[in-house]
Amino acid sequence: MYQLARSLLFKLDAEVSHELSLDLLAAGSRLGLNKFLGGLPSTRPVDVMGLRFPNAVGLAAGLDKNADAFEALGALGFGFVEVGTVTPKGQAGNPKPRLFRLPEHEAIINRMGFNNKGVDHLVSRIKSHRYPGVLGVNIGKNLTTSVEDAAADYLACLESVIPYADYITANISSPNTPGLRSLQFGESLAQLIAPLVAARDRYEAEQGKRVPLAVKIAPDMTDDEIKMVADTLVAQGVDGIIATNTTLSRDAVVGHAFEKEAGGLSGAPVRDASTHVVKVLAEHLKDTLPIIGVGGISSGADAVEKLQAGARLVQIYSGFIYHGPELIKEAIASTDAYYRELDLGI
Ligand SMILES: Cc1cc2nc3c(=O)[nH]c(=O)nc-3n(C[C@H](O)[C@H](O)[C@H](O)COP(=O)(O)O)c2cc1C
Numbered sequence: 001m002y003q004l005a006r007s008l009l010f011k012l013d014a015e016v017s018h019e020l021s022l023d024l025l026a027a028g029s030r031l032g033l034n035k036f037l038g039g040l041p042s043t044r045p046v047d048v049m050g051l052r053f054p055n056a057v058g059l060a061a062g063l064d065k066n067a068d069a070f071e072a073l074g075a076l077g078f079g080f081v082e083v084g085t086v087t088p089k090g091q092a093g094n095p096k097p098r099l100f101r102l103p104e105h106e107a108i109i110n111r112m113g114f115n116n117k118g119v120d121h122l123v124s125r126i127k128s129h130r131y132p133g134v135l136g137v138n139i140g141k142n143l144t145t146s147v148e149d150a151a152a153d154y155l156a157c158l159e160s161v162i163p164y165a166d167y168i169t170a171n172i173s174s175p176n177t178p179g180l181r182s183l184q185f186g187e188s189l190a191q192l193i194a195p196l197v198a199a200r201d202r203y204e205a206e207q208g209k210r211v212p213l214a215v216k217i218a219p220d221m222t223d224d225e226i227k228m229v230a231d232t233l234v235a236q237g238v239d240g241i242i243a244t245n246t247t248l249s250r251d252a253v254v255g256h257a258f259e260k261e262a263g264g265l266s267g268a269p270v271r272d273a274s275t276h277v278v279k280v281l282a283e284h285l286k287d288t289l290p291i292i293g294v295g296g297i298s299s300g301a302d303a304v305e306k307l308q309a310g311a312r313l314v315q316i317y318s319g320f321i322y323h324g325p326e327l328i329k330e331a332i333a334s335t336d337a338y339y340r341e342l343d344l345g346i
Contacts, residue, residue: 002324014099014108022064025072037075040132041329043336044343046079048290048312049212049239051166053134055079056335057303057328060294060315061138061169061216065116067125074131077328081131082315083122084138085171088156090118091142094176100258101321102267106298107253108318110246111263113176114140119160126164137165138216140174147179151192158196162203162211170196173218173245175264181218184229193236212239219244219273219295226280234288242292242315243281244274267318271296275309282310298323300334307338 009017028034043055058080064070067083074081093115100109116122119139126135139161141153158168172183172192183192196213204210215238217229233241246264253259253269274295281291293311297303298319306314314335319327 002326006322006324010101010103013097014101015096018099022069025069029069029072029075034072034075037072038077038325038329039075040079041077041332043079043332044339046313046339048292049167049214050210051134051212053079053313054132055332056307056313056339057331058082058134058136058292058313058315059320060317061085061136061171062110062112063317063320065114067122067137070126070135071129071131074133076325077332078133079332080134080136080166080313082136082138082169083126084116084169085114085140085174086116086119086122086137086157086161087114087140087142088119088145088153088160089142090116090121091144098263100261100263102253102256102258103322105253105256105267105269106318106322107265107267107269108321109258109261109263109265111176111261113143114174119157123160123164126161134166135164136167136169136214137161138169138171140171140177141180143177147182147188150180150183151195154192155195155199158199158213162199163207165211167212167214167239168196168200169214169216169242171216171245173216175218175246175248181220184217184221185225186228186232189229189232190236193233193238197237214238214240214242214292216242216245217277219247219270219277220249221277223280226277227284230281230284230289234285238289240290240292241281241285242294243277243311244270244295246270247273249273266295267322268296268298271298271302275305278306278309278311297331298327300330303331304334304338307335
């Protein structure tokens with residue numbers, strides 16, 4: 001079924017088919033059709049960051065930036081859905097074209113640039129919902145806000161969404177907002193994270209609800225840089241690390257017509273680099289912080305490989321575009337089997 005839909009959708013411009021698919025899912029959701037999508041399968045839950053995830057497989061950020069279709073996406077079986085990246089004010093993002101499919105590599109290059117309707121719209125969408133899984137909100141800064149003032153944008157987003165989010169992710173690893181990735185290093189990282197952690201703690205003290213804060217990092221770092229980032233995040237008291245975002249490397253797609261397109265490369269070509277980051281983090285962190293593994297998952301075995309590398313949960317984006325809902329089912333079944341075997345000590 002998805003193969004048929006895919007062959008039609010892939011005939012359209014990549015962004016047009018993206019918008020059309022989300023519109024259809026959102027419309028189906030409004031018509032009460034989500035119950036026909038399958039819903040959450042019965043699996044062993046996974047406890048991470050103080051939250052109970054119905055299964056280990058989530059939808060990565062960027063597909064449903066405005067939270068317009070997350071209930072329908074969730075009904076496909078995802079144990080968690082991360083909406084966003086959202087910024088304080090709505091913004092158009094980069095000029096089109098900015099989204100490119102590389103089917104020969106099961107890959108995508110994007111330079112969307114945080115196109116989104118702004119945090120007020122997103123809040124209106126998540127204020128009340130019927131998704132039974134875990135809802136994450138991924139936050140960023142507006143293009144017009146300088147990197148020096150970024151913390152205020154992240155804080156504004158966090159404070160707007162915290163009453164309605166199950167967890168929040170600070171995205172400091174998109175390659176498509178100039179200077180954003182510099183926030184991953186040294187003092188800039190500590191200065192960005194400290195007010196977010198303080199706001200999380202303030203909210204918990206006042207409302208009695210802890211909303212964990214995760215940070216999403218890039219794959220384009222040396223092992224020493226990964227360890228330094230990890231140390232800062234532990235010292236600052238964040239709750240989890242999401243590894244990874246898209247890569248700037250084009251090594252795996254040399255010679256492709258889109259090789260020179262600017263932006264982040266995702267899908268199969270980023271798989272090994274992402275898994276490597278998960279491994280380095282896991283060996284360095286020794287269970288002090290949970291890791292959510294994302295990048296290039298296009299089979300159940302790929303999802304399990306991330307868990308074996310040290311991730312507790314996984315997320316999928318590009319693989320879902322290429323394989324559709326079948327991949328979600330397969331990844332859930334494989335990761336569920338992995339956890340059940342662990343329980344049995346196999
Ligand atoms: C078109 C597109 C848009 C994305 N937008 C975001 C975003 O807004 N925020 C974010 O944190 N990650 C974003 N990502 C990165 C994904 O969440 C994910 O980290 C990355 O694509 C690697 O996973 P994958 O290989 O399964 O796609 C985007 C990815 C794609 C392909």
